[in-house]
Amino acid sequence: MKEYKIVGKGLPRVDGPAKATGKAGYTVDVHLPGMLYGKILRSPYPHARIISIDTGEAEKLPGVKGIVTGKELHNVRYAFVDTPRYPADEQPLAVDRVRYIGDEVAVVAAESEAIAEKAVELIKVEYEILPPVFKAEEAMKEGAPLIHDEQLEGTSSWEQWGVAQKKKSGEAKSGANNISGHSRVSYGDVEQGFKEADYIREDVFDLKATAHCPMEPHAAVANFDAVSGTLHVWLSTQGIFLKRFFLSKTLKIPTAKIRVHHTYVGGAFGGKIDLFPYEYCAAYLAMKIKRPVKIELDREEVFMTTRQRHPMTITVKTGLKKDGAILAQDIRVIADNGGYRGSGPVVVFLCHGFSYPIYNIPNYRYEGFSVYTNNPIRGPQRGHGAPQIRFSLDSHIDLIARDLGLDPVEMMLKNVRVQGDVLPNGDVLNSCGLSECIEGAARAIGWKEKRRQFSTAEGDGRYRRGVGISVCSMFSGAMYYPFASSAVVKLHDDGSATLFTGAQDIGQGSYTTLSQVLAEELGICLEDVHVVAGDTDLCPIDLGSFLSGTALVTGSAVKMAAADARRQVLEGAAELLGVDDINELDTREKKIFARKEPERYVTFQQAIQTGVLRKGNPVIGIGYYKGYDKTDRYPSLAKGKGLFTGAYGFAAQAAEVEVDTWTGKVRLVKAVTFHDCGYPLNKTIVEGQIHGCASMGAGQALSEEIYLQKGQLFNPSFLTYRLPISTDTPESVEGIVASLEPSGPFGAKEVGEGSVAGILGAIANAVHDATGVRIKSLPITPDKLLPALLEVLV
Amino acid sequence: MMMKKNIHLEINGEIKDLTVDVNRTLLEVLREDLNLTGTKKGCNQGECGACTVLLDGKPVSSCSLLAVKADGKSIFTVEGLAPEGQLHPIQQTFNEKGAIQCGFCTPGMILVTKQLLDSNPSPDEQEIKEAISGNICRCTGYVQIIDAIKALSDVTKK
Amino acid sequence: MHLPEFNYYEPHSLDEAVECLNEGQRGAVVAGGTDLVVALKQRLQKPGFLLSLDKIPSLKGIKSSNEFLSLGAMTTLEEIIKSSLIKERFPALSKAAREVGSPLLRNIATIGGNICLNSRCRFYNQSAFWRSANDLCYKAGGITCHVTKRKNYCASTFCADIPPVLLAYGAVVKLVGPQGERTIMLKDFYTGEGRFPNEIMAGSREILTEVTIPFPPAELKSTYYKFRLRDSIDFPLIGVAVAFEADEKGRCKGIRLVFTGVGSGPFEFRHAGEMLSGSELKEELVAQVAERAAGEIHPLKTDLISPRYKREVAKVIIKEAIMEAGGGR
Ligand SMILES: Cc1cc2nc3c(=O)[nH]c(=O)nc-3n(C[C@H](O)[C@H](O)[C@H](O)COP(=O)(O)OP(=O)(O)OC[C@H]3O[C@@H](n4cnc5c(N)ncnc54)[C@H](O)[C@@H]3O)c2cc1C
Numbered sequence A: 001m002k003e004y005k006i007v008g009k010g011l012p013r014v015d016g017p018a019k020a021t022g023k024a025g026y027t028v029d030v031h032l033p034g035m036l037y038g039k040i041l042r043s044p045y046p047h048a049r050i051i052s053i054d055t056g057e058a059e060k061l062p063g064v065k066g067i068v069t070g071k072e073l074h075n076v077r078y079a080f081v082d083t084p085r086y087p088a089d090e091q092p093l094a095v096d097r098v099r100y101i102g103d104e105v106a107v108v109a110a111e112s113e114a115i116a117e118k119a120v121e122l123i124k125v126e127y128e129i130l131p132p133v134f135k136a137e138e139a140m141k142e143g144a145p146l147i148h149d150e151q152l153e154g155t156s157s158w159e160q161w162g163v164a165q166k167k168k169s170g171e172a173k174s175g176a177n178n179i180s181g182h183s184r185v186s187y188g189d190v191e192q193g194f195k196e197a198d199y200i201r202e203d204v205f206d207l208k209a210t211a212h213c214p215m216e217p218h219a220a221v222a223n224f225d226a227v228s229g230t231l232h233v234w235l236s237t238q239g240i241f242l243k244r245f246f247l248s249k250t251l252k253i254p255t256a257k258i259r260v261h262h263t264y265v266g267g268a269f270g271g272k273i274d275l276f277p278y279e280y281c282a283a284y285l286a287m288k289i290k291r292p293v294k295i296e297l298d299r300e301e302v303f304m305t306t307r308q309r310h311p312m313t314i315t316v317k318t319g320l321k322k323d324g325a326i327l328a329q330d331i332r333v334i335a336d337n338g339g340y341r342g343s344g345p346v347v348v349f350l351c352h353g354f355s356y357p358i359y360n361i362p363n364y365r366y367e368g369f370s371v372y373t374n375n376p377i378r379g380p381q382r383g384h385g386a387p388q389i390r391f392s393l394d395s396h397i398d399l400i401a402r403d404l405g406l407d408p409v410e411m412m413l414k415n416v417r418v419q420g421d422v423l424p425n426g427d428v429l430n431s432c433g434l435s436e437c438i439e440g441a442a443r444a445i446g447w448k449e450k451r452r453q454f455s456t457a458e459g460d461g462r463y464r465r466g467v468g469i470s471v472c473s474m475f476s477g478a479m480y481y482p483f484a485s486s487a488v489v490k491l492h493d494d495g496s497a498t499l500f501t502g503a504q505d506i507g508q509g510s511y512t513t514l515s516q517v518l519a520e521e522l523g524i525c526l527e528d529v530h531v532v533a534g535d536t537d538l539c540p541i542d543l544g545s546f547l548s549g550t551a552l553v554t555g556s557a558v559k560m561a562a563a564d565a566r567r568q569v570l571e572g573a574a575e576l577l578g579v580d581d582i583n584e585l586d587t588r589e590k591k592i593f594a595r596k597e598p599e600r601y602v603t604f605q606q607a608i609q610t611g612v613l614r615k616g617n618p619v620i621g622i623g624y625y626k627g628y629d630k631t632d633r634y635p636s637l638a639k640g641k642g643l644f645t646g647a648y649g650f651a652a653q654a655a656e657v658e659v660d661t662w663t664g665k666v667r668l669v670k671a672v673t674f675h676d677c678g679y680p681l682n683k684t685i686v687e688g689q690i691h692g693c694a695s696m697g698a699g700q701a702l703s704e705e706i707y708l709q710k711g712q713l714f715n716p717s718f719l720t721y722r723l724p725i726s727t728d729t730p731e732s733v734e735g736i737v738a739s740l741e742p743s744g745p746f747g748a749k750e751v752g753e754g755s756v757a758g759i760l761g762a763i764a765n766a767v768h769d770a771t772g773v774r775i776k777s778l779p780i781t782p783d784k785l786l787p788a789l790l791e792v793l794v
Numbered sequence B: 001m002m003m004k005k006n007i008h009l010e011i012n013g014e015i016k017d018l019t020v021d022v023n024r025t026l027l028e029v030l031r032e033d034l035n036l037t038g039t040k041k042g043c044n045q046g047e048c049g050a051c052t053v054l055l056d057g058k059p060v061s062s063c064s065l066l067a068v069k070a071d072g073k074s075i076f077t078v079e080g081l082a083p084e085g086q087l088h089p090i091q092q093t094f095n096e097k098g099a100i101q102c103g104f105c106t107p108g109m110i111l112v113t114k115q116l117l118d119s120n121p122s123p124d125e126q127e128i129k130e131a132i133s134g135n136i137c138r139c140t141g142y143v144q145i146i147d148a149i150k151a152l153s154d155v156t157k158k
Numbered sequence C: 001m002h003l004p005e006f007n008y009y010e011p012h013s014l015d016e017a018v019e020c021l022n023e024g025q026r027g028a029v030v031a032g033g034t035d036l037v038v039a040l041k042q043r044l045q046k047p048g049f050l051l052s053l054d055k056i057p058s059l060k061g062i063k064s065s066n067e068f069l070s071l072g073a074m075t076t077l078e079e080i081i082k083s084s085l086i087k088e089r090f091p092a093l094s095k096a097a098r099e100v101g102s103p104l105l106r107n108i109a110t111i112g113g114n115i116c117l118n119s120r121c122r123f124y125n126q127s128a129f130w131r132s133a134n135d136l137c138y139k140a141g142g143i144t145c146h147v148t149k150r151k152n153y154c155a156s157t158f159c160a161d162i163p164p165v166l167l168a169y170g171a172v173v174k175l176v177g178p179q180g181e182r183t184i185m186l187k188d189f190y191t192g193e194g195r196f197p198n199e200i201m202a203g204s205r206e207i208l209t210e211v212t213i214p215f216p217p218a219e220l221k222s223t224y225y226k227f228r229l230r231d232s233i234d235f236p237l238i239g240v241a242v243a244f245e246a247d248e249k250g251r252c253k254g255i256r257l258v259f260t261g262v263g264s265g266p267f268e269f270r271h272a273g274e275m276l277s278g279s280e281l282k283e284e285l286v287a288q289v290a291e292r293a294a295g296e297i298h299p300l301k302t303d304l305i306s307p308r309y310k311r312e313v314a315k316v317i318i319k320e321a322i323m324e325a326g327g328g329r
């Protein structure tokens, strides 16, 4: 791996001091003079018609400044997915019908949060209860209650971007049989493949909903400047431009009249992308009352109403040759997206997107449905489909390997894709370290020795150990509004630089890694970079920090901007040094020198000052990068056609577990992740992403579960929704595979999302290895495992 | 009218006399009246440790503590750790070791660490894990936080 | 969620405190408040006033005489953990205190609050909004229990960690109220009813001031086993305290087994003595005790874990705990 001065080093985060001292301002910390506090009244019923709403008593409460109900906003619609086929189905406040427990019904703004809470309790709503449906399979049946029978216009938020405007005739009406999204992809001839197979196996897996649990609750502050007509907002979000776009669409004000201000984000994990009713309501109330309004959700509201990971049932059937070569695979996914579409059509597409880049399967068929139910709404959570599909596929592979008497590691290596492979949709794997990842992870977990040692260990001990492995992949950015990222680098006359970026640091460290890219390219020190971010007025457009595109897409834009600035500085320096060709110059530590005579140099400061004095050029570098240069729109979710991403990140993860066969408790002893992130821009940060992913994955494998009964969430708290705590921390080993992605800055691509997914299957496989018991549904709670153990072990 | 009470307490070394509504938590008073927003609210029910402050030197969840109950006590928040513009060694080491990601759990983690090292300068791994076991971090998986505390304990040992 | 409105009294003596209790409206005693503050935010209680015990010096601290150890109700769990006397003579108490909630709670949580802890249920310990999705259950002021579907009955689960240990040691508690002072066996403090699990919650308008335990004979061995899914923060799914006394040959002279997490109050399994007395603690015999004890507990689905699972785990921890107390492990 090439050594650089600044990138690749584990330098401390640039936002570390602000965060360590408590000075970093999060949205929950924003306080404006005269600020009002909003609180939302929510539906306690999973499915009901609103007959009437009486706000009279609440309005009389001293300190109440405004109450809004759905009637006032009946024509406002928006959604994460908004296409002619899948028209937007969400409204900020329910107009005449509520579809899940927690659905927004009214909002109050008052002088204090306590008053707003009281006022909410005083609002009387009369409901007519409607028959609910809570299981996706039942919701799809003929005769099930229809959750969205409204006729929605097939318009799209994206029409001015040239994205399909009209529904094509013959397209199925969305919402029939409660189906909210459908993906179908196939290539080769699956039936023929099965015919030729020596061996066929089918398994069904299911996974419960999980929650993101960012430690900072969701919050929004809005303030309307009536003089200029500008709406100012502070949001805890992953993408400032996407939020601005949605606010502009829904509030019907020009994007340039909305300014999203910078705040730090206390974790997001996919749960802070969608436009949420509380955000719209804060903005709407601020415009209506002409005072700043803040809405901060309670933890319970965060659990119930800000999206969850899709629960899924996944059926996989695979046909193979005796030697373990996969001939054919048929996958069927049913995802429950709750009362509104959320990211349903996207996640059933992504389950395909994260399935097919791994194994090279000649005959393949995939079908996925997302389905409306009266459960909470589901959206992207770290990996967005990857945890579910990877758990299922690699549990399945492990089972097959057992049946065939093969070593799963060897079976994986036999079937995985390699660099240079062209995927059926046309995506090219220009970098792919999948095999190295698998080999590395197997080595680090002690695969050969431990597997043998554990499986031949005495059979009656209380504690048993086992090892397992799984692999995963993730996009490095994809096409979504605003379809590209850009960056501006402004140099100061002391030689330091300010980076203007619209990418959000949600904890993943992008301010630091982007600053490193800038410093490296320009030839200055990391301390010389200031970051201005998170502000839609100050910063150039950016995709936002989701779909793992920040390192590759924004990183490339920053690198280009820095190169642009560098060229301008070199022109100034060339003149001073009397060099004709700027290519003969190099930069380091804010100095510019001729390669041939490094002792002759000018400082950045001198070069910039010269530039200003001679030409008036203060040096501003501009860079931009599009997720994928070969396409100008996102792929077809329904058919999986079109290019998906410029580069795939890969990982292999292995787990060693210890099962207490008397209580069914599983302890994750060791977690290994080998991640092909292209190139680690910051080693410490990459490792941190890997540890964080592994921990979240372990939680999803063993304890995290949204517990629902008739649409009611029984564990909306950290006491009962069991996140991993410090005492659950395994020995965590990470290996970085640097496959050097040609399109990425210094070779970097995705890290921080993919490796949540492999640990699930690794743990399930390890539990099987330890005990002989296969659990096909997550999480593997002691309550689930113990009865299975009792059956097998006694 | 909500009943109020005068309380006398020391916050980050400064003596304060405050009048507070008796139904407010220490967390609310710190954040809203004293603008000490480094103390965070993650759950508001004593389940996550984001609101950790040191009460007479011991870490407690300020969201579950009535402000009136802090009367006569000393409170220490993250803002009191180092003079403006400087970093305490714990803050420095947390940052160097990658123990900070989104930063929302960080003030609480740092205060618990301070108390741990004050009372036990060289804790072993198990003691470290137990000390921070009431503080939830969603970002780091705790690995680098534990590393940072280990590094600090090594420093204290020398 | 903000706290509701209430008055706040902070008496400096017990007498003053008792006077406050005599007020017309209902109030609630607040000790550390780690449980009460959450209950108030969730509107599980709506007391007219809170009576703080913070400023009453006589309720603080650990005292010992030749025969007894007395703990003021306001003694924090951290103080109990720190006490070397308790660690040495009452190891089960030390262990139980160390496993309550998380370190952040133990620094303010008191033993009095732990003894007086309300019982819990998945339908009850939720926000007011959450509960409004269903009819009020019996404990919340309605008629029918959502867990058992029975009327005027509550099966909520007692899950405080310390009381089983205190019961195993034969503790007594002192209660002070307008009617004066009384000292009762701790076991008589509990009603076994889910809705009002103890005397005070059943309306006695008293303050628990002190808990006293006799120093056990040196031969008495004790321990507490707590089973929870995570090693911190979580309440016990089930916990068992064991006090075991052996004769000089190591045979069982007497044994007490007390549970938490299995019913609406602490539960003592009374047959362990007859099954074990005079015998050495052989693994097989202990397993029989565990089997039988587990058969006598009737956990209900007041939690997110299945009753069947609780029983299976009960067998394991009972066996472990007895073996440990008996020196078998
Ligand atoms: C996240 C979390 C986890 C927890 N985990 C556990 C656990 O694992 N095990 C466990 O046992 N508990 C647990 N608890 C509950 C609680 O923290 C402890 O039981 C604690 O010991 C209660 O003491 P306190 O002083 O804070 O009580 P408070 O909250 O002050 O009081 C609790 C109840 O007792 C009454 N009361 C208190 N003192 C007296 C008195 N002297 N006289 C009369 N009535 C009184 C109060 O009115 C109230 O009803 C947990 C709580 C939380 C929030």
Ligand code: SF4
Pocket (backbone or CB within 6 Å): C120, C121, C122, C123, C124, C137, C138, C139, C140, C144, C145, C146, C147, C148, C153, C154, C155, C156, C194, C302
């Ligand atoms: S056991 Fe029944 S009555 Fe008691 S709290 Fe639970 S639902 Fe209510």
Ligand code: FES
Pocket (backbone or CB within 6 Å): B040, B041, B042, B043, B044, B045, B046, B047, B048, B049, B050, B051, B052, B061, B062, B063, B064
């Ligand atoms: S906010 Fe206080 S413990 Fe979570």
Ligand code: FES
Pocket (backbone or CB within 6 Å): A215, A266, A267, A507, B099, B100, B101, B102, B103, B104, B105, B106, B136, B137, B138, B139, B140
């Ligand atoms: S750093 Fe984000 S919660 Fe700990």
